[in-house]
Amino acid sequence: MTESTKRAVSNPPGPAVLGLLAESPMHPHAMASALRERGMDRVFKVTTGSLYDVVRALERAEWIEVRETVRVGARPERTVYQHTGLGRAEFVRWVDELVRVPADEYPKFLSAVTYLGALDPDHAVSALRERAGRVRASLEEIRRGHREALEDAGVPRLFVVEVEYAVRMLEAELGWLAEITADIEAGRLPWPEAATGRAGDR
Template sequence: MTASSRRPVSNALGLAVLGLLLESPSHPHAMAATLRERGMDRAFKVTTGSLYDVVRTLEKAGWIEARETVRVGARPERTVYRHTAVGLDEFVRWVDELIRVPADEYPKFLSAVSYLGALGPDGASAALRERAVRVRARLAEARQRHREVLDTGQVPRLFVVEVEYGVRMLEAELGWLEEIVDDIAAGRLAWPEPTSGWVRGEGGEA
């Protein structure tokens, strides 16, 4: 049995909840707001229902516990959670494992780009250019969000290094997209002779 199979929650949202509680005790509503502010909802789906499910599961497992119930104004009461000693130890072990050991991931883009040739040179260039426009916009948004978080002076850089990592990944992807588009235009990326049904517009649609 692996370590991940023994965890009450093994998805990224569970890791995020535990990570936020490392910064300070919090209630689920505030957790969701923080995740969205930091753009983490791009990495995994954040909904009220899924977040409360994760919190309940972690509490049942003894990884977190209720510290207090608070009410602000006319808002509903909210339960503030914190780590237990066991939960903190397990969280540290989990983070250590994820950082040390690369895991197989299966992004949809990687699957699709494996068949870039099916679009033909013009189709491939058009598709990559459009993606580059979208990636460039996301990169600008991520950079702005990172600056805004740090400019508040309330969040240490250490707590938003994942945003820096996201920025670097977007920069790398954008650089690769622009390079491939240039290579197609310059003829440096050779296209094989079309076969029936393989290249769109050559012998049928792909």
């Protein structure tokens, strides 16, 4: 594996770009529009600039190549990219690996929950309830975007199944937040005496 290939593989939006090019040749502006339409901007930051960085890395790795340069009306010229033979093979290998092998992820929330006992019980309940409200709002927004993609834009379900996964993850988090909050309020979750004492001092 060359150094350029390693750089391409390490870029998180890479599979999304390669996936779009597996459907049809495309320029980065169209990629950005398609990713937003499918709700992928909730998975990673989608900007034309960041996609150009991904495209350059994939081109250096020889996974994609320039197909043509086009101009529509008075707009600037845009470069259309397509898979190379190597790119198609590596894309399939990459997706297979990502699906099969769980990756270690380190979300900030998990780090914070590890030290939930640093808060007093009332403060913890308040924080958890606020988070639940924000998660619920995000969940409704994602569901709405998913419906619009399927019904209004006519995007095939297979192309937005990652949104369904995101919905299930948020639903699971809401369930856990409700459960842990109820346990704290009912006194079923033992709490450090220091944090409990701070609550009484206020």
